[in-house]
Amino acid sequence: MTTTPRWRALTHHNLFWPVVVLVVLLLVNVPFTPDFFSIRMTNGHLHGSLVSIVLFGSPLILVAVGMTLVIATGGIDLSVGAVVAITGALTCSYISDQSDQSALSGVFFAIGIGLLAAVVCGLWNGFLVARMGIQPIIATLIIMVAGRGVAQLVTDGQIITINSEPYKLIGGGYWLTLPFSIFVVAAVVAVTVVLTRKTALGLLVESVGGNAEASRLVGIRSRRIKIMVYVFCALCAGIAGLMISSNTSAADGNNAGLWIELDAILAVVIGGTSLLGGRFSIGGTVIGALVIQTLTTTIYTIGVPTQTNLVFKAAVVIVVCLLQSPKFRAKAFGGRFGNKPGAKGGTGQPAVAPAQTAKTTEAAPKMEVS
Amino acid sequence: MSTTTTTKRPPAPDSRTPSKAAQLLGDRRLPVLVTAGLFLAMYVAGLSRYQNYGFGEAQVFMNLFIDNGYLLVAAVGVTFVILSGGIDLSVGSVIGFTTMFTAWLVERQGLPILVVIPMALAVGAFGGFLMGYVIHNFEIQPFIVTLAGLFLFRGLCLVISKESISIGDSSVSSMAGAQVNLGAGFLSIGAIVALVVLAVAFYVLHYTRFGRRVYAVGGNEQSAMLMGLPQGGTKIAVYTISGFCSALAGLLFTLYIQSGDPLHATGMELDAIAAVVIGGTLLTGGSGYVIGTLFGVLVLGLIKSIIQFEGTLSSWWTKIATGVLLCAFILIQRAMTARKKT
Numbered sequence: 001m002t003t004t005p006r007w008r009a010l011t012h013h014n015l016f017w018p019v020v021v022l023v024v025l026l027l028v029n030v031p032f033t034p035d036f037f038s039i040r041m042t043n044g045h046l047h048g049s050l051v052s053i054v055l056f057g058s059p060l061i062l063v064a065v066g067m068t069l070v071i072a073t074g075g076i077d078l079s080v081g082a083v084v085a086i087t088g089a090l091t092c093s094y095i096s097d098q099s100d101q102s103a104l105s106g107v108f109f110a111i112g113i114g115l116l117a118a119v120v121c122g123l124w125n126g127f128l129v130a131r132m133g134i135q136p137i138i139a140t141l142i143i144m145v146a147g148r149g150v151a152q153l154v155t156d157g158q159i160i161t162i163n164s165e166p167y168k169l170i171g172g173g174y175w176l177t178l179p180f181s182i183f184v185v186a187a188v189v190a191v192t193v194v195l196t197r198k199t200a201l202g203l204l205v206e207s208v209g210g211n212a213e214a215s216r217l218v219g220i221r222s223r224r225i226k227i228m229v230y231v232f233c234a235l236c237a238g239i240a241g242l243m244i245s246s247n248t249s250a251a252d253g254n255n256a257g258l259w260i261e262l263d264a265i266l267a268v269v270i271g272g273t274s275l276l277g278g279r280f281s282i283g284g285t286v287i288g289a290l291v292i293q294t295l296t297t298t299i300y301t302i303g304v305p306t307q308t309n310l311v312f313k314a315a316v317v318i319v320v321c322l323l324q325s326p327k328f329r330a331k332a333f334g335g336r337f338g339n340k341p342g343a344k345g346g347t348g349q350p351a352v353a354p355a356q357t358a359k360t361t362e363a364a365p366k367m368e369v370s
Numbered sequence: 371m372s373t374t375t376t377t378k379r380p381p382a383p384d385s386r387t388p389s390k391a392a393q394l395l396g397d398r399r400l401p402v403l404v405t406a407g408l409f410l411a412m413y414v415a416g417l418s419r420y421q422n423y424g425f426g427e428a429q430v431f432m433n434l435f436i437d438n439g440y441l442l443v444a445a446v447g448v449t450f451v452i453l454s455g456g457i458d459l460s461v462g463s464v465i466g467f468t469t470m471f472t473a474w475l476v477e478r479q480g481l482p483i484l485v486v487i488p489m490a491l492a493v494g495a496f497g498g499f500l501m502g503y504v505i506h507n508f509e510i511q512p513f514i515v516t517l518a519g520l521f522l523f524r525g526l527c528l529v530i531s532k533e534s535i536s537i538g539d540s541s542v543s544s545m546a547g548a549q550v551n552l553g554a555g556f557l558s559i560g561a562i563v564a565l566v567v568l569a570v571a572f573y574v575l576h577y578t579r580f581g582r583r584v585y586a587v588g589g590n591e592q593s594a595m596l597m598g599l600p601q602g603g604t605k606i607a608v609y610t611i612s613g614f615c616s617a618l619a620g621l622l623f624t625l626y627i628q629s630g631d632p633l634h635a636t637g638m639e640l641d642a643i644a645a646v647v648i649g650g651t652l653l654t655g656g657s658g659y660v661i662g663t664l665f666g667v668l669v670l671g672l673i674k675s676i677i678q679f680e681g682t683l684s685s686w687w688t689k690i691a692t693g694v695l696l697c698a699f700i701l702i703q704r705a706m707t708a709r710k711k712t
Contacts, residue, residue: 076513132704137457137513138653142700145640146693152686253686262517275511310525317518318504325508 014272017323018287021270025294032302045174049297051182057293058181059084059171059240061286063260064267065192066236068285069229071268074209074277075129075136077230080237080264082147083121084257087114087238088245089154092162101164110167111242118238119231121147126227144261151253161250171247181243188236193282202280205229209277266313267292270320291316401650401702402662408695409669412676420679428554430675435557438671439564440465440622442664444638445645446571447615449663452646453575454608455588455655456512460501460519461616462638464494466631467523468620473535473630476542483542491617497523498613502606512609520639527632534631537624546625560622567618571660584608588655644692645670648699669695 010016029036029049039048063080070077091114098106121143128139173180196202207215208222216222240260245251269275270291271284295316299309322328416425424430435442444461451458468490475486497519505515537543549556575581583604586594594601623635649666651658673691 128700132701134700134704135653138647138700141640141643142693142697145644145696146690149686149689149693152684153690157684157686262520265514265517269514275514305529308525308529310521311529312525314518314522314525317514317521321510321514321518322504322508325510328508331508 014281015284015287018271018284018291021320022287022291022294025291025298029298029301036301041177046177049301051179053290053293053297054182054185055179056297057289058179058185059243059257060260060263060267060293061185061289062188062236062240062243063233063257064264064271064285064289065189065282066233067261067264068268068271068273068280068282069192069196069205070136070233071265071273071275072205072209072277072280073226073229074212075226075230076265076275077125077140077233078137078261079121079125079140079143079147080233080240081257081259081261082144082151083118083234083237084241084244084260085151085251085253086121086147086154087118087241088251088256089151089160089253090114090117091167091242092160092245092251093154095162095164095167096160101162102166104166107164107166114242115235115238118234118241122231122234123227125234126230129230130223130226148253151251151256153253155251155253157253159250159252163249167246168249169246171243171245172249181247184239184243188239189282189286196280196282206279209279263292264289266317269324270316272324274324398657399659400706401699402659402665404702405649405662405665405669405699409665409672412669412672416672416676416679420676423679425679429556432552432555432557432561434668434671434675435561435564437626437674438667439558439560440619440626441638441641441645441670442564442667443567443615443622444619445642445649445663445667446567446660447612447619448639448642449571449646449649449651449658449660450575450584450608450615451512451612452643452651452653453588453655453658454584454605455591456505456605456608457516457643457653458498458501458519458609458612458616459513459516459639460497460523461612461619461642462635462640463520463523463527464497464613464616465620465623465635465638466633467527468494468617469624469627469634470527470530470535470630470632472621472624473537474530476537476539477535483539483545487621490621491614494617494620495610495614498616499606499610501613502609505609506602506605524632524636530632531630532632534629534633536629542625543628546628558625560625563618563622567615568660568664575660580604580607585656588657590656641670641692644696647703648695650699650703652703 026036033049036049039046039051041047063084067077067080091110094110094113095101095107098110100106125136125140125143128134128142129136132139169175169180170184171181175183196205204215204220204225207218207220208225212222212226237257237260241257244256265275267288268280268285269288271281271286271288273280273284292313295312296309299312304312322332413431419425444465448458448461471493472483472486472490475481475489476483501512501515501519504510505512545559548559550559550562575584583594583599583601586597586599587601587604591601594604620635624630627634645666646658646663647653647666648669649658649662649664651662670692673688673695677685677687
């Protein structure tokens with residue numbers, strides 16, 4: 001194998017490593033379940049491991065997409081799990097009060113109430129972060145702590161179960177042979193990509209994340225952008241909350257969306273979005289969320305005890321973060337790995353998969369932090 | 371209360387004479403005083419409302435320490451981390467892991483508790499050290515590294531056993547049941563240990579070089595480095611302390627609840643962080659007192675006992691009240707820092 005420019009361009013594409021991880025994870029399944037990639041048709045519905053990965057991963061994808069924009073502005077939103085719980089609780093408690101739980105108008109109204117609550121949470125977060133200038137971690141911590149209490153207050157500490165066909169569609173139903181939630185996710189992702197990449201909005205978000213003060217001086221209303229991304233993130237979390245509660249036809253104020261904020265942040269990081277803000281990749285986030293879901297599925301299929309799931313997750317976080325850390329790359333790979341393609345250094349040596357071979361600890365020049 | 375502020379405030383070289391309100395807001399001790407005042411007010415309110423139900427007994431007050439000793443220890447560890455400008459999300463998991471680890475070694479492996487205690491503390495401290503090492507040497511954000519720690523320790527809990535392990539060992543139960551009489555009431559060993567940890571932390575933070583370094587690194591890492599302070603060592607030490615405190619809190623929790631369960635102390639990192647914030651420590655680092663953390667923990671504990679005394683309120687009101695308090699204190703902090711800048 002020789003180092004062609006095309007290959008280098010490929011390996012240096014920001015989605016390269018996330019996709020490699022995803023593909024490797026998918027391939028790991030094949031020896032254990034030979035028909036892993038097969039998709040069959042039963043009862044007019046498509047079934048298969050790939051479909052279920054997307055289906056079970058869809059709430060996470062939604063939350064992670066919202067989170068990506070928040071992180072791109074240099075913030076973070078810890079409250080999404082609580083927002084998931086609040087939305088599910090409000091919607092389900094409204095539907096359960098209806099005499100006819102399957103009435104379309106009632107279901108739509110309930111969904112409206114749930115999403116409205118999510119938007120209010122987002123506005124509150126945005127207000128605290130943008131207007132009051134509070135650190136995002138802390139500002140969103142308030143709803144993270146109090147929100148679960150509110151959700152339990154709404155459900156009265158019970159798990160509300162409902163029996164509503166139209167509502168069931170969102171998270172558990174099928175449409176055009178595919179799970180309906182896949183369409184919801186696709187729509188949200190498509191709208192987000194169009195809004196951020198076909199309009200200037202994405203650029204504005206990135207500039208606010210790069211330097212909020214400078215972008216304000218340039219004339220960007222950075223506060224408004226910040227409030228907007230928090231509202232968008234909460235809205236995504238709200239839709240995810242609808243999905244989770246509709247999938248189980250129940251609202252559990254305590255456990256719905258538990259730790260989803262951590263998974264979402266993880267998905268964003270795996271997708272290559274820096275936590276420092278300033279740039280983002282929606283595609284990377286979607287792949288990151290799929291990696292997490294595939295990891296969970298893989299752990300089930302290869303027969304590792306499921307309780308080690310979290311240990312694997314921890315290992316993945318550490319590996320991904322270490323690979324993203326410039327300092328680590330400089331230390332472990334002798335500076336070669338971290339080079340930019342334009343640096344025109346070491347073109348003679350094969351750059352293929354240096355990760356395996358480069359155990360060499362040639363005294364890497366210590367980067368001075370200044 | 372101490373008079374040793376970490377970095378002396380400049381003697382107000384403002385051209386305008388600062389108004390009294392500005393002076394008050396500029397005082398670093400304000401949040402601690404507010405928390406202490408809040409605690410007193412809540413206690414008095416509780417007294418007047420539940421006097422006939424025995425709220426005024428000294429033992430009710432002692433119980434605050436007995437029931438929240440582990441939280442106090444964990445929060446003290448988190449105070450160190452937050453003062454240095456970092457954050458530690460792994461606290462709850464390390465506590466859960468320690469309960470599991472202790473219960474497993476004592477019950478399944480038959481080791482005496484006195485051997486297990488140093489082992490558990492060492493594991494916790496080593497975990498904290500590793501996190502600090504990664505944070506400092508690879509410049510990854512503390513948030514993400516300790517998040518990995520959260521997953522790792524919770525996962526290790528489940529690897530040890532999915533079921534909860536109850537401890538029937540006689541030496542453990544005698545330790546758990548031991549009471550120290552203080553005349554009006556008694557304290558458990560856990561509460562005593564927690565108070566000792568608090569005293570040690572107070573001494574270390576305010577009267578040693580290391581304590582000053584923690585404040586300096588938290589106040590401005592760049593300046594600390596330019597001053598020649600070993601900021602790397604300080605950071606690693608801070609996370610090691612937090613890991614150690616979490617493990618100790620886990621041991622106290624084991625004594626308190628006498629079992630190990632993989633889901634023990636889920637989300638306790640939030641309680642600990644909330645206690646630290648309510649106690650007036652700035653989350654940006656560099657400002658705060660460990661005494662404030664004590665009051666933060668006491669306020670959280672008092673909310674719980676008031677809800678118990680009320681009887682009709684459900685447990686989730688604890689969360690809502692915590693959130694509201696958190697919000698109020700964050701806004702107070704905000705008002706303070708905004709005042710300082712202008």
